[in-house]
Amino acid sequence: MNILRPAFILDPAKVKDNIRMMAVKAKESGIIFRPHFKTHQSRVIGRWFRNEGVARITVSSLTMARYFAEDGWDDITVAFPVNRPEVGLINELASQIRLGLVVEDLATLNELKLRLASPVDIYIKIDSGYHRTGLEPSDKEDIVSIRAAADDGRLTTFRGILTHAGNTYSVFGKAAVTEIAGKSMDAMLQVKSFLGEDQACLVSVGDTPSCSLMDKLTGMDEIRPGNFVFYDLMQMNIGSCTFHQVAGIVVCPVVAVHPGRHQAVIYGGAVHLSKDRISIEGKTIYGQMVEWYGTGWGEPEENSFIVSLSQEHGILEAPDRVLRRLSPGMLIGIIPVHSCLTANVLRGYRLISGETIDHLEGI
Amino acid sequence: MNILRPAFILDPAKVKDNIRMMAVKAKESGIIFRPHFKTHQSRVIGRWFRNEGVARITVSSLTMARYFAEDGWDDITVAFPVNRPEVGLINELASQIRLGLVVEDLATLNELKLRLASPVDIYIKIDSGYHRTGLEPSDKEDIVSIRAAADDGRLTTFRGILTHAGNTYSVFGKAAVTEIAGKSMDAMLQVKSFLGEDQACLVSVGDTPSCSLMDKLTGMDEIRPGNFVFYDLMQMNIGSCTFHQVAGIVVCPVVAVHPGRHQAVIYGGAVHLSKDRISIEGKTIYGQMVEWYGTGWGEPEENSFIVSLSQEHGILEAPDRVLRRLSPGMLIGIIPVHSCLTANVLRGYRLISGETIDHLEGI
Numbered sequence: 001m002n003i004l005r006p007a008f009i010l011d012p013a014k015v016k017d018n019i020r021m022m023a024v025k026a027k028e029s030g031i032i033f034r035p036h037f038k039t040h041q042s043r044v045i046g047r048w049f050r051n052e053g054v055a056r057i058t059v060s061s062l063t064m065a066r067y068f069a070e071d072g073w074d075d076i077t078v079a080f081p082v083n084r085p086e087v088g089l090i091n092e093l094a095s096q097i098r099l100g101l102v103v104e105d106l107a108t109l110n111e112l113k114l115r116l117a118s119p120v121d122i123y124i125k126i127d128s129g130y131h132r133t134g135l136e137p138s139d140k141e142d143i144v145s146i147r148a149a150a151d152d153g154r155l156t157t158f159r160g161i162l163t164h165a166g167n168t169y170s171v172f173g174k175a176a177v178t179e180i181a182g183k184s185m186d187a188m189l190q191v192k193s194f195l196g197e198d199q200a201c202l203v204s205v206g207d208t209p210s211c212s213l214m215d216k217l218t219g220m221d222e223i224r225p226g227n228f229v230f231y232d233l234m235q236m237n238i239g240s241c242t243f244h245q246v247a248g249i250v251v252c253p254v255v256a257v258h259p260g261r262h263q264a265v266i267y268g269g270a271v272h273l274s275k276d277r278i279s280i281e282g283k284t285i286y287g288q289m290v291e292w293y294g295t296g297w298g299e300p301e302e303n304s305f306i307v308s309l310s311q312e313h314g315i316l317e318a319p320d321r322v323l324r325r326l327s328p329g330m331l332i333g334i335i336p337v338h339s340c341l342t343a344n345v346l347r348g349y350r351l352i353s354g355e356t357i358d359h360l361e362g363i
Numbered sequence: 364m365n366i367l368r369p370a371f372i373l374d375p376a377k378v379k380d381n382i383r384m385m386a387v388k389a390k391e392s393g394i395i396f397r398p399h400f401k402t403h404q405s406r407v408i409g410r411w412f413r414n415e416g417v418a419r420i421t422v423s424s425l426t427m428a429r430y431f432a433e434d435g436w437d438d439i440t441v442a443f444p445v446n447r448p449e450v451g452l453i454n455e456l457a458s459q460i461r462l463g464l465v466v467e468d469l470a471t472l473n474e475l476k477l478r479l480a481s482p483v484d485i486y487i488k489i490d491s492g493y494h495r496t497g498l499e500p501s502d503k504e505d506i507v508s509i510r511a512a513a514d515d516g517r518l519t520t521f522r523g524i525l526t527h528a529g530n531t532y533s534v535f536g537k538a539a540v541t542e543i544a545g546k547s548m549d550a551m552l553q554v555k556s557f558l559g560e561d562q563a564c565l566v567s568v569g570d571t572p573s574c575s576l577m578d579k580l581t582g583m584d585e586i587r588p589g590n591f592v593f594y595d596l597m598q599m600n601i602g603s604c605t606f607h608q609v610a611g612i613v614v615c616p617v618v619a620v621h622p623g624r625h626q627a628v629i630y631g632g633a634v635h636l637s638k639d640r641i642s643i644e645g646k647t648i649y650g651q652m653v654e655w656y657g658t659g660w661g662e663p664e665e666n667s668f669i670v671s672l673s674q675e676h677g678i679l680e681a682p683d684r685v686l687r688r689l690s691p692g693m694l695i696g697i698i699p700v701h702s703c704l705t706a707n708v709l710r711g712y713r714l715i716s717g718e719t720i721d722h723l724e725g726i
Contacts, residue, residue, distance in 0.1 A: 004448045038674055060675045080675055081618040083630050084692030085367045104619055108691045132676060133619050133628050166673070255444040256467055256496050265496050267446050271707050275638035310529070311401055311703055312423045312443055313495060328471045329447030340674055344634050345708065
């Protein structure tokens with residue numbers, strides 16, 4: 001494969017294994033698997049999910065919903081609070097597919113009801129501990145009002161409560177992730193209990209760390225993980241996956257080697273890797289090096305990290321034994337910190353076979 | 364103007380003022396103005412530079428050079444170390460335009476000489492204190508050898524020494540920036556002195572903080588600032604510009620307001636603003652709020668900052684007096700931390716008049 005500049009390279013066998021693993025887990029738990037497609041944003045990869053029996057998906061924007069609807073997906077939840085200026089696109093999509101929308105305030109729901117032209121499903125966003133969006137379980141009155149307003153609408157139907165326990169991203173290991181997931185589930189069940197257990201109220205949860213690390217997926221009706229399709233350095237760091245489950249790396253040309261500084265410079269900057277970062281032993285890290293073999297990649301190189309990014313430059317800090325092997329013109333791999341954002345900036349993938357596949361942003 | 368989702372909005376009068384200010388400064392100093400186009404990456408904005416008499420430009424990738432060459436720019440320096448895998452594109456461009464390349468190791472230059480099919484200009488990259496790329500002034504032997512090898516080539520001509528004093532980005536104010544710029548210039552003049560003052564050796568420098576804050580541009584032959592075309596919160600924080608010189612903001616819809624948390628949630632995440640950040644009073648900041656009037660924007664709102672970004676969500680933390688004015692569905696402006704990266708992820712601009720203009724990544 002001829003790689004001239006930074007490219008997101010996927011091992012399709014690993015991607016498919018990750019998809020199958022999560023699909024099987026959901027099936028065995030008897031719950032709906034509605035994967036989040038914001039990570040890959042690719043119709044080709046979407047079809048790999050379809051091959052595992054997936055029929056319902058999650059996206060994070062209406063634009064993304066339109067992109068996947070055009071590829072035949074007809075049951076899509078937009079797991080992002082309703083963006084009022086886009087009501088035109090909501091109507092366009094709702095006339096074509098089963099569209100799930102997320103609401104967290106009555107005024108937005110009422111405005112939506114006035115302007116809707118086709119039926120939609122309404123989910124109420126609950127803040128189960130992450131404190132980004134959603135109503136707190138103690139906001140009982142508001143939650144009950146929104147539900148009543150949704151049920152009362154000509155074109156709206158209340159379907160359930162939805163949360164994202166994104167606080168699992170800031171801890172390490174199975175015990176800590178499971179504890180957060182448990183608290184999140186308790187909050188959801190508390191809301192479900194006052195909404196009336198007898199009525200249809202689906203509980204939708206499921207970030208990648210929880211769905212990867214929990215043995216049993218009980219209490220919930222639906223999971224929506226996304227990042228597990230590729231995983232990345234952040235997930236390795238949380239303990240959600242092993243290195244061997246990481247399905248994609250960014251291959252970058254080396255452009256300079258500075259042994260005196262224990263650094264090399266790669267063509268691979270913020271516009272290729274994104275500026276997302278993690279802290280490892282107090283150091284800010286933007287990626288970890290692996291060897292690139294032309295048709296696959298090696299194990300993570302110890303202490304070989306991207307420590308700084310400008311627009312096009314990446315600074316790799318590595319031990320002498322690693323630096324000695326590098327020279328300008330050669331290609332190395334970088335395990336990205338956050339595969340979702342990296343895929344978004346790179347706007348397309350190549351498989352290890354050389355084939356190119358799509359990403360919404362590259363369309 | 365109908366804004367449905369996050370959009371980079373430019374005030375063209377401010378952009379043109381910024382361009383004119385820097386063009387005049389260079390002209391009055393009698394030096395070459397070779398602006399860096401990696402910030403805007405827009406043919407339309409490129410033409411605004413051309414209207415100010417600019418004929419020579421800088422870019423950060425060969426892909427960007429091709430994009431601007433196709434719009435008639437015929438004297439382009441790629442201020443990034445030669446990326447050997449792209450020698451095919453180097454040859455393609457060198458057959459069409461005057462192409463300047465940056466070299467920092469002899470092996471790469473020798474490889475290039477073997478594979479070149481058209482003439483190129485060679486600049487030696489010097490590390491004048493930033494420690495990202497380049498040879499240190501004390502690497503006299505290497506610098507002299509590279510220069511000799513460039514002069515000795517059938518298709519290569521040594522043109523000068525080039526540096527980027529990116530260390531100005533980590534200080535505040537005119538005195539500190541001027542001090543770094545002075546040290547950087549001393550390093551460059553030291554190199555020039557041993558390369559032989561009598562011979563043609565252009566000294567090319569000029570990051571945005573230095574070019575904005577220095578009264579006199581002496582000693583240098585050419586400046587290459589880029590970010591000044593828009594400026595941003597990072598430059599305001601360094602003191603390179605006033606708020607009134609900031610020529611672009613990101614307009615975002617509000618999707619939720621949480622008075623209890625002193626926060627609002629905007630549709631405007633890492634895929635719209637980039638994850639670049641600055642530290643203000645010990646806090647990590649991803650942008651600052653301004654009011655959006657539909658045809659322009661207000662002053663920066665005090666203590667109203669984006670404090671967290673996920674893929675599509677931005678969390679605005681603001682005083683109650685600001686939050687009280689916000690409601691889901693309304694539009695607010697965000698001064699981006701780093702306009703170059705924000706432009707890159709948003710892939711296009713709208714002018715305050717409503718007109719849409721191009722960005723390379725949106726092509």
